[in-house]
Amino acid sequence: MPALKSILLAALASTGLVAADGLNSRAKAAGKKYFGTEVSGQVLNDGSANAIAKNAEDFGQYTCENEMKFDATEPSRGTFSYGNADKIVAQAQANGQLMRCHALVWHSQVPSWVTNGRFDNATLISIMKNHIANVVGHYKGKCYAWDVVNEALNEDGSYRNSGSVWGSTIGPAFIPIAFAAAAAADPAAKLYYNDYNCDRPGAKSTGAQNLIKMVKAYGAPIHGMGLQGHLTTGQVGSASQYVSNMQAFANLGVDVAFTELDIATPSSSPNFGQQATDYATIVSACKQVSACVGITTWGFTDKYTWISNSAPLIWNTNLQKKPAYDAILNAWGSSSGGGTPTTTTSAPAATSSAPSGGCTAAHWAQCGGQGYTGCKTCEAPYKCTYGNDWYSQCL
Numbered sequence: 001m002p003a004l005k006s007i008l009l010a011a012l013a014s015t016g017l018v019a020a021d022g023l024n025s026r027a028k029a030a031g032k033k034y035f036g037t038e039v040s041g042q043v044l045n046d047g048s049a050n051a052i053a054k055n056a057e058d059f060g061q062y063t064c065e066n067e068m069k070f071d072a073t074e075p076s077r078g079t080f081s082y083g084n085a086d087k088i089v090a091q092a093q094a095n096g097q098l099m100r101c102h103a104l105v106w107h108s109q110v111p112s113w114v115t116n117g118r119f120d121n122a123t124l125i126s127i128m129k130n131h132i133a134n135v136v137g138h139y140k141g142k143c144y145a146w147d148v149v150n151e152a153l154n155e156d157g158s159y160r161n162s163g164s165v166w167g168s169t170i171g172p173a174f175i176p177i178a179f180a181a182a183a184a185a186d187p188a189a190k191l192y193y194n195d196y197n198c199d200r201p202g203a204k205s206t207g208a209q210n211l212i213k214m215v216k217a218y219g220a221p222i223h224g225m226g227l228q229g230h231l232t233t234g235q236v237g238s239a240s241q242y243v244s245n246m247q248a249f250a251n252l253g254v255d256v257a258f259t260e261l262d263i264a265t266p267s268s269s270p271n272f273g274q275q276a277t278d279y280a281t282i283v284s285a286c287k288q289v290s291a292c293v294g295i296t297t298w299g300f301t302d303k304y305t306w307i308s309n310s311a312p313l314i315w316n317t318n319l320q321k322k323p324a325y326d327a328i329l330n331a332w333g334s335s336s337g338g339g340t341p342t343t344t345t346s347a348p349a350a351t352s353s354a355p356s357g358g359c360t361a362a363h364w365a366q367c368g369g370q371g372y373t374g375c376k377t378c379e380a381p382y383k384c385t386y387g388n389d390w391y392s393q394c395l
């Protein structure tokens, strides 16, 4: 039966009677930008797994697992290495898949020349800015989004100092400085803060909202909150708590995305039925919030997961679809655009630079936004350009 069904579907598809279908096609039909996956060099070297990753009906977006991190891209000071990441970006481009690029400033996977360098504040800031300028510059125009700062918060929502060379040397100021540097290197990329355990309302989620306000107060652009979504089967609960959490970020004028979704279940005694329900819950929550642009899973097959002794993903270790696959399709809704379309707030046109009090704002500076009282005219030849309701910038 399944064989006959797929032969019939293939025949119908070739006549154009059945639209191509998949996790990404359904997400787009529901009004989202993508459904995507983390991809690694390991996947690229595994032909069977990579065939799944290449299917743009399922995956409209890639995130590199390790290949763009600091230790991979600047293993020694001023020496940049992009070969492994370039291969992933090239495959994405060949298949029309977006890149969410990951991650510029994180306390982990930083090379020892940085962590053991005993650099003073000013030197470490210049090292960080140089890293961002080079890496973001190398991928300019190729990254739909960048995770600029990753995991800068403690569980209570305070800024992480201990164990972070950035936090302990520079203090929280490294965060807006990093966002400003990324914006300078690729003004078109969506710049995200990315963290775990911010998926539901709570102290850490509130801390992330405060971090976003802090970056804006400094005058740097921030466009998105990345909810990593490392969750556990049976502990996901209802969609409503994810909806209200995402809405709290949306109210700050940023997009939201699930960036590293996986839903752990022990490989020795898995509960794939509950796991399917839990995946559907997250998809349904994203579908309900117009600011949720998409979902990325942290890999797609249990063959390549970072979680030991767990089966958290959508394909099993033999690269067969698990119940989560159909649950995600159904949660997005019909492939023919029959799902409830999510409305997107359209951005007002760029405000032209009206004279105000004779002062001018410099290139890259803030020039408008709710609550902003500074100079609204940009120095020539830059124009005050709408970023979001809270932030316009001289570009």
Ligand SMILES: *[C@@H]1O[C@H](CO)[C@@H](O)[C@H](O)[C@H]1NC(C)=O
Pocket: 121, 122, 125, 169, 170, 171, 173
């Ligand atoms: C490091 O320098 C930055 C930029 O001048 C400043 O904002 C920050 O507070 C400094 N950090 C420390 C720990 O002095």
